[in-house]
Amino acid sequence: MSFRFELIAADADTGARAGVFHTPHGPLLTPVFAPVGTAATVKALSPRDLADLGATLLLANAYHLYLRPGDELIRDLGGLHRFMAWDGPLLTDSGGFQVFSLEDSRIIDQDGVTFRSHLDGSQHRFTPEKAIAIQENLGADIIMCFDECPPPGDYPYNQEALARTNAWAVRCKAAHTRPDQALFGIVQGGIFHDLREDSARHMIELDFAGYAIGGLSVGETTGEMHAVLDRVVPLLPTTKPRYLMGVGTPDDLVNGVMRGVDLFDCVLPTRIGRNGAALVRGGRINLRNARFTGDPSPIASDCACYACQHFSRAYLRHLTRANEILGHHLISLHNVHFLVNLVRRIRESIITGSFAAFADEFLAIHSVESKGVSLD
Amino acid sequence: MSFRFELIAADADTGARAGVFHTPHGPLLTPVFAPVGTAATVKALSPRDLADLGATLLLANAYHLYLRPGDELIRDLGGLHRFMAWDGPLLTDSGGFQVFSLEDSRIIDQDGVTFRSHLDGSQHRFTPEKAIAIQENLGADIIMCFDECPPPGDYPYNQEALARTNAWAVRCKAAHTRPDQALFGIVQGGIFHDLREDSARHMIELDFAGYAIGGLSVGETTGEMHAVLDRVVPLLPTTKPRYLMGVGTPDDLVNGVMRGVDLFDCVLPTRIGRNGAALVRGGRINLRNARFTGDPSPIASDCACYACQHFSRAYLRHLTRANEILGHHLISLHNVHFLVNLVRRIRESIITGSFAAFADEFLAIHSVESKGVSLD
Numbered sequence: 002m003s004f005r006f007e008l009i010a011a012d013a014d015t016g017a018r019a020g021v022f023h024t025p026h027g028p029l030l031t032p033v034f035a036p037v038g039t040a041a042t043v044k045a046l047s048p049r050d051l052a053d054l055g056a057t058l059l060l061a062n063a064y065h066l067y068l069r070p071g072d073e074l075i076r077d078l079g080g081l082h083r084f085m086a087w088d089g090p091l092l093t094d095s096g097g098f099q100v101f102s103l104e105d106s107r108i109i110d111q112d113g114v115t116f117r118s119h120l121d122g123s124q125h126r127f128t129p130e131k132a133i134a135i136q137e138n139l140g141a142d143i144i145m146c147f148d149e150c151p152p153p154g155d156y157p158y159n160q161e162a163l164a165r166t167n168a169w170a171v172r173c174k175a176a177h178t179r180p181d182q183a184l185f186g187i188v189q190g191g192i193f194h195d196l197r198e199d200s201a202r203h204m205i206e207l208d209f210a211g212y213a214i215g216g217l218s219v220g221e222t223t224g225e226m227h228a229v230l231d232r233v234v235p236l237l238p239t240t241k242p243r244y245l246m247g248v249g250t251p252d253d254l255v256n257g258v259m260r261g262v263d264l265f266d267c268v269l270p271t272r273i274g275r276n277g278a279a280l281v282r283g284g285r286i287n288l289r290n291a292r293f294t295g296d297p298s299p300i301a302s303d304c305a306c307y308a309c310q311h312f313s314r315a316y317l318r319h320l321t322r323a324n325e326i327l328g329h330h331l332i333s334l335h336n337v338h339f340l341v342n343l344v345r346r347i348r349e350s351i352i353t354g355s356f357a358a359f360a361d362e363f364l365a366i367h368s369v370e371s372k373g374v375s376l377d
Numbered sequence: 378m379s380f381r382f383e384l385i386a387a388d389a390d391t392g393a394r395a396g397v398f399h400t401p402h403g404p405l406l407t408p409v410f411a412p413v414g415t416a417a418t419v420k421a422l423s424p425r426d427l428a429d430l431g432a433t434l435l436l437a438n439a440y441h442l443y444l445r446p447g448d449e450l451i452r453d454l455g456g457l458h459r460f461m462a463w464d465g466p467l468l469t470d471s472g473g474f475q476v477f478s479l480e481d482s483r484i485i486d487q488d489g490v491t492f493r494s495h496l497d498g499s500q501h502r503f504t505p506e507k508a509i510a511i512q513e514n515l516g517a518d519i520i521m522c523f524d525e526c527p528p529p530g531d532y533p534y535n536q537e538a539l540a541r542t543n544a545w546a547v548r549c550k551a552a553h554t555r556p557d558q559a560l561f562g563i564v565q566g567g568i569f570h571d572l573r574e575d576s577a578r579h580m581i582e583l584d585f586a587g588y589a590i591g592g593l594s595v596g597e598t599t600g601e602m603h604a605v606l607d608r609v610v611p612l613l614p615t616t617k618p619r620y621l622m623g624v625g626t627p628d629d630l631v632n633g634v635m636r637g638v639d640l641f642d643c644v645l646p647t648r649i650g651r652n653g654a655a656l657v658r659g660g661r662i663n664l665r666n667a668r669f670t671g672d673p674s675p676i677a678s679d680c681a682c683y684a685c686q687h688f689s690r691a692y693l694r695h696l697t698r699a700n701e702i703l704g705h706h707l708i709s710l711h712n713v714h715f716l717v718n719l720v721r722r723i724r725e726s727i728i729t730g731s732f733a734a735f736a737d738e739f740l741a742i743h744s745v746e747s748k749g750v751s752l753d
Contacts (some may be wrong), residue, residue, distance in 0.1 A: 295450055326705060
């Protein structure tokens, strides 16, 4: 079995656990945070930057790569690893999230979704089989079932969508052929615990290589997200990795690990980085702010990243105001390092038995951010 | 004398020479090509990228840094080296070229130039003393006299402008106080050999640490540029470095070295890189071109740069079409590497006595490009 998940340590006081997920592109130490490379590139960072800052898992989007440059082209060029020059583990989503976001240009039926490209308006169709075929062409180590992600608070819609997602999971599993790719089932059901339980039991019965929890961080409250995790994760087998999709503020990572999540991904560090916002202990600062004009200190004096080891806030503010690419690069680099390093420290604390104390202290400091307040 | 220029080798058949220009930030091996960091950053490249690919000298623009973030701010933060995290030699221009380019928003008088900022329309004034003060605040190793760069073919204008440039050179020399900065005089005079000679003799008389040749590659023909170099360079002292400003196509570099030039700078490699054009043996290719859609080969199979060692033309085309920052980064990196490596090979050929053969072969291959033809 090429995808053995090995548990290294479990926290005594919380659901947190440390593990190793063995993949054809090397062992993945969990918990792990995956930066997002939508179009086969983590925006403004090169693979050597990412390896250098300690990233181990990257995510790419099947929808985007299907449209441009095309999954068959990537297959013909040797697959996504070679295409984007990333030798470590890769994960692709199924395209479901993106397709269902195209509210005004998609038609859903029981068999799949017909939609128009956001690039050129051309018409396309995704079915569970198509989503798997695309992901097999791309060749990531971890791939996802085709699922529907409805607004989290709409019960009838979630019920109806879940029926499709459940049926599509069966078809994805049947369509999946490559033994060097781990197919994950996705638990949906919005904020509704009965639907989430149904979904979890259905996915577990299908026996996937891992389980994702989708449809969170899409509009529900933090409390609702935690309640869903508290309900779903204990149902999942301890022997398989658990992936919380699209979630990645610093406190979300701590709260997720605390509830037993192993994998995370989020565009946050690169997206806010391109807007001049940098993650720091206790929240974030926006380097466009005039108070950094003459500030000789780095983003964070205790940070080991390349940006903090060499550049002042004053310089980063200058780059940001001048809209220089190097500004996007350095702040994104710092932010990805911040999250990767946070999860690395979380893992160490689990192994040394100090996770609960680490989480308490971290969440106390980051309570400002949880309330949506910037330190700017 | 902190700025000793040491001649290592002189080619027997041409004006080419190899040297070492000793600066407070280390020895600079000449000939050398300087990438341009207009706003204290070489666009899309970090200092570690530049050091890694072999760049040794960077240029920054006094005009741009005076306006944003301000030369006094940079001085207060420890100077330009620290600000942009470049430990090697730096060169700044005087701001003259930019100010005189603002055709519709500047008024020239004998004492200086009053102009409006291209950023916000605010009014400013540069004099020779101001240009030196700005450059002393920035603190580059090599700084430039304040000069006027007229259209190369307008004799009366060149004559008039040269009188100002010559007078301003006297004032720049008098205003210059920092012994850790080498002030270069700039030879102007358009395509007119009598004016160029007057200018060269005037600058030599003032005894600068080095001599720049300005006002070339601004609209004149290649033949006219070579004729000016053939006339001016033999007048300059062999004991001082010679800098051909703003010039940097591959064949310009070979032709410049052949005529005795030691330093070059140009925005070309990063500017064309952001448009998807990559320098290759014999010319350039545009990676937006559809013929690269499925091309698994690197930009150049014999190139040692990070981009060519890891990425296909197909991937670079994808990044360029998707307007991904990584595309700008990788193609700029390749192009700067191409020119830096070309000049490194030129230097080696001078030292080993094979420059003339190297130049002959190179220019034969690059004749396509000299005619402005792209291999696209």
